[in-house]
Amino acid sequence: MTITDQPLIPNPAVSDGTSQWRAETLQMVNWGGFHGWHEVRYSSGSTLISGASGTGKSTMLDAYIALMMPSDTAFNGASNDAGGRARSAEQRNLLTYLRGKTDTSRVDGSDELRDQVLRGLDGAPTWGALGVTFVNDNGRRYTVARLYFVKAGATVNRDINTTFVTLDGYLNLSRLEPLAKTRFDKRTLRATFSNLAVFDTFWQFEDSMHTRLGIGGSNGGRKAMRLLARVQAGMQVKRVDGLYKSMVLEVPGTYQAADNALEHFADIEASYLKMLDEADKVKALRRLPDLQKEFAEAQAEALLIRQFGADLDGASPFQLWRLRTERTLLDTAVGENRRVHAETTTKFKQAEAREAQYSTRLELIAEEKRANGGSAIDDRLQQIKTLENSRNGIYEANLKFQHRTEAIHLVMPEKVEQFTEAQTAAAEFLAGFEGREAALKDEEEAVNRDELYPLTTRQAELLNEKKSLKGRTGMVPHRLHGARLRMAEAAGLDPMNDLPFVAELIDVLPDEEHWRKASRPPWAASHGSS
Template sequence: MNDSMAIVADRWMLESRQLVNWGSYNGYHEFRPSTDALAPVTLLAGASESGKSTLVDAQISLLYPTGTPYNKASNSGKSERNDYTYLRGMAGINDSAEGERPVYLRGRGDDGTPHNIWGAIVDTYVNHSDGGLLSCAKFLYLTTGDGKDGLRRRYATWNRKIDPRAMDRYRDVPFTANMLREMYPECETYPNAETFHAAIWHIMGLSAEACRLLHKIQSTDAPARLEDIFKQGVLDVPEAIAIARNTVDDYERYHENFHIMEEKIKRVGKLRAIQNLYGEYSAKRNELGEYRRADPETEAGEAAITAWAISRMAGEIRAGIPAAERAIEDARLRIGQADLRIQGLDAQIDAVRERLEGLDNGNLLRLKNDLQRARRDREETRVRRQRLAARFERTSGKLPTDETSWDDMRAALAETARSYDKRRAELDSAYEELVARRAAFGEERERLRRDYERARRQKSRVTDAMADARDLIARATGLDAAELPYVAELMDVKENEERWRTAMNVAYAPIAQTILVDRRHEAGFAAKVSAIDPTHMIRRTWRFVDTRQTHDAKSEEGWLSSKLRYREDSPFASWLKTQTASQRYDAACVDAIDDADERRQVQADGQIKSGAHGFHGTKGMTPVIGFINETYLAQLRERVSRKEREYADVDQRCGQAKRDLELLHDERALADAVADMPWREIDVFAAEKLVDELKTQIDRIEGDPELKTLRERLDELARQRDEAGRTRYHAQADLDGAQKAERLETQWLASHDDGTFDESTIPETVSNRLAGAYEDACGIIGDRKERPKHLAGISDAEGKTPFAQRVVRKLENVMGGQITRLSEQTGEKRTATEQAMQSYLEDHAADDGIVTASVNDYQYFLRELSDLDMLVTRKTTDEEYANSVEKLYMSLQQLNRSIRSDEENIGEQLDRINDMLKDQKFGPREGRLALTVEFGKPQRDFAQAFGAILTKLDDWTQEDRDDATATRKAF
């Protein structure tokens, strides 16, 4: 027995329909139809727009399969009706300057502030067979700013009456299944409409087909003809049609659901980006707030920095006082020891000197002093001579070797200096002329190189300027450069007529640089070209040509046009042949012009005579007409090589001219240097001789053994005396410094350190930054032990900023710079965050006039993210895509089988009917009745498309079932 059948059928009757915010039913309403056992009929009557269809559409939304259209009787079925417009209470359409805008009853308060909307449809049914009760509920929720895609639906059934008004307590957040179970204990909740319908249809003995048939009856779409009634009621509609409709309905439902899910995923991505940006902005803002407590631009911040610095300095100075006291005692002890040592050494030195003076009368000391001076003079003379020798080698050759040649050289250099200005002017003029020629040759060389590369690459003789102008026109008009040829690119002299190339370039020069344009592009061409800045393009001429028109061109033998060949694959070739053979441009080719001949004539060298006018000369004319061949390229290469040789020659001459100028400058400088320099200042040999003579005299005196011993003893005692003196000096300096440091440190602490600063008032991050800046500022004091006395002012100079104050200023500068950077970074983060917010609002909350793209409204976006994050995940979406494709694949396979089996089933049904009719007699003549049916084959286009879809889904099932991208493509 079928599970949906029973011995005694259930008899479910609608007892109550409760509506909350559904269409024109604003707030809560309850409809109670008749449940009378004998006459359970309720008539809905009323004027147009009184809510009849709205009440019926609630049943369609709640009970019928997803995708069932709303009541067609409503306004002739023209109004847009769906769950979203019913929940918002769409009242009509208004025309405004921005176009048609819907008018809604709900979604904004009296002051225009948008708010969340919720609604509900609850049907309560009573089973008159066993007294059972069934409530079917559909709750709708729309968050502020959401459109149709953001509508949330929740489904529930309960064996008691559901009062939807109880859910109003949750109006500020989207409804969840847990909320429904909490409010209606032991109720059943459903994740989607499909599972909800399956449950209630099973309970009430309904099916999707029954609901659709009922919908047809309600919507005046029921079968009317006897044939249709027979097909649907006796033979039954072919199963394939029902499966096809269900499959299409399933696909549309899946597609709509996926579209909504994808949109929500995109919204979640945007909201997460806003969340991350706001997090970065908030962190920077908080960090900036901490640094504001040490802002040198404010009185409190400046005081905080100063107090922090004084506290840190006071700690170092306080620790430095005991060290200064120990340094004082140590210096005093070293001074006493040094004084005793010096007294003993002085006595010994005096005794040795008395003995020495008795032996050499003091000559040795004098000679040694002279030797020291002579050695210094010798070194200075050697260095001076070496420098002059190098300068002479660069200018006049070798340095003179005696005083006479030296004086002659000085006189010659002085004479050279007197003509310096004249020679400098001549060399400058020659050098500037050569530089100008080199620049001109360089430009010409580069132009020739470009011409060669362009000709080799583009197979064209046109210049760079011509090609650039054409490219500008091509970009402006959207055409390809190949569609805009120059006349010069479409023609050339025949290979055996090369001697007439110059004549061709002269005769056809007026049209050679004309751009040809197909007349089909004429419309709008001028307007597009007007967009080009005229200062960026040389003046060009173009001509529109009807390429579809055939031109009859004939060249007369002996005329210039007969010596030409053309690019025959060009659509402009026919027109060009006509032009080149025209009276305006063509000319008779002659070896010498005949003045008596009135025809237009041209010589091979380009001279033209046309009537009373004559023309000659090609200077400055660029020959651009012709095709590219190896001979032409070889000519271009030769021109490039020739210009490179000319450039190299003038470059070499420029270098020589520059060296001549430098030599002249060196000669002048040398003349100035030796003008007042006597020979003795560079006579190294005389200086060497004097040193040798002094050394000889000293060696003779020091040869006395006794004198030598005494001198060595005196030197040793003097060394010891100097060492003791240095020791005493350093000790005294240490004492003075230590005493001064101790005095300054004590005074500094007395005037600055009051011990009231609490370092905890400065945030740890700011304190660490101050500490780093403090170490940097004090880093100029290499030894950390020396810091206290410098902080106390031992190195401060009058009129200069004290060191301690410079440290404080350094801290203020660092804090000011850090705050400026943080302010800029905070502003950038805020701008980025608000731009993301603005983009989100434009896309998803354009009608929301209250929420702004401001960090002050961040909580709105956070609530949006929280609401949406619970609804969608990428993994779930991928799984749903795979499940949906698999279900559709199964449905299509079932459809494929049904197409083949439906004909057999209908045939068997007709056979059974005909068996029943064959023994029956009809009418007064007792006639016989038999039924037949004709089956049409599926349309060919349908069969091919259907087969292709099945093949693709077969491949997907076998190979791409786990590939998310392939699954979405298959869907």
């Protein structure tokens, strides 16, 4: 019998409220860097675990979390936040712990990454186990454990078989190694350990463990363990109400009812889709009996034909029958062809006779038409056709003439005399074109010489004056400025600093501003002096 089948022995830790359960030992088999069986014993009072980074502190804490808490509980958040090899958040999971992942390396010549592990090399199967033995104030011991079997080629956590067990007393996990090859079969476990309780689901395992340890039955113990996991993870609690909402207050029953309704709807939908799939299969296979019958009949017919020797080469009764049948069919076809040919020949001769009769009749009708003036009508129709063609040609020529004379604004001639006058004017224009063109060119050259050239020269002077004024601050004309620059160059002086114009040195005093206009003519006359 298992512990679930036996009445519990009276437990003072649960009854009187004064006795407590404490962790006595932690056993790890093939967990992270702990290769093989390892046991950590705790003091009955308190135990402080310390050590440098990488010595296994977080590995031990994660072992406790993996054993005591649901599988969706995150591992130690403080260690996962830390950098370093094999210690990132995406690498710390149940599978990497069981295989003992130590690092990740890149395969030579490719971008493929490969885990460096202590166990399960190249995807080989492996196993592991976690167990904690508790002892109460009365010295009674109680062991809870999880047994893991990693399948060959496992890549995700669902490829791991997990077995949940409890035992009244101390359970040495090193004795489980021979049972790993059975993937921890329940019957084998019960046969090896007489008072071992094996559970089918984590929730059964959790409820039994929480009740026995006095953590709280049903949902109460689960809330307490979730709160403990959050505290151990070192996660910040920002608000007290948030802590109560997520860890203390119960989820309304309507939430579970809604989840159940959704699951039920999903089941119904899955059943409906399965029914549709089965209906499609039935529809696709409905003709299978008929097809099978046709196939059997075809096979029987083929067998019958083969029995007559249809597939044999050379002379055979079937070949004789086939040739005689073919000869009969050919004779029948030839007779039918001759009959159709005779009928077609008769119809052709009759058609020729009718054609000759109709031709004679047509000639008589034409003769009667000509005798009654029908030729005059034909002549008039021919004349009409000729005039229509002439009209089309004249219309196209008229359009071309209008297009070519549009530039000279010629009035369209409506009479022969007007067209003749236009021709005469065109001839006169062409005769005097060269002389008129030469006269216009002479006139253009005279205008350029008398009017355009002086303006061009003045424009060039003004542009030079503008260019000169842009490069200096004075307002002296360009001609005088050039003379000043040449004198400065001959004397070796700086024209901007050492040789100013007299006009640039004289200015009207502020109080005599009204004399500025009257003083400009004398200054203008003196611009040539310096």
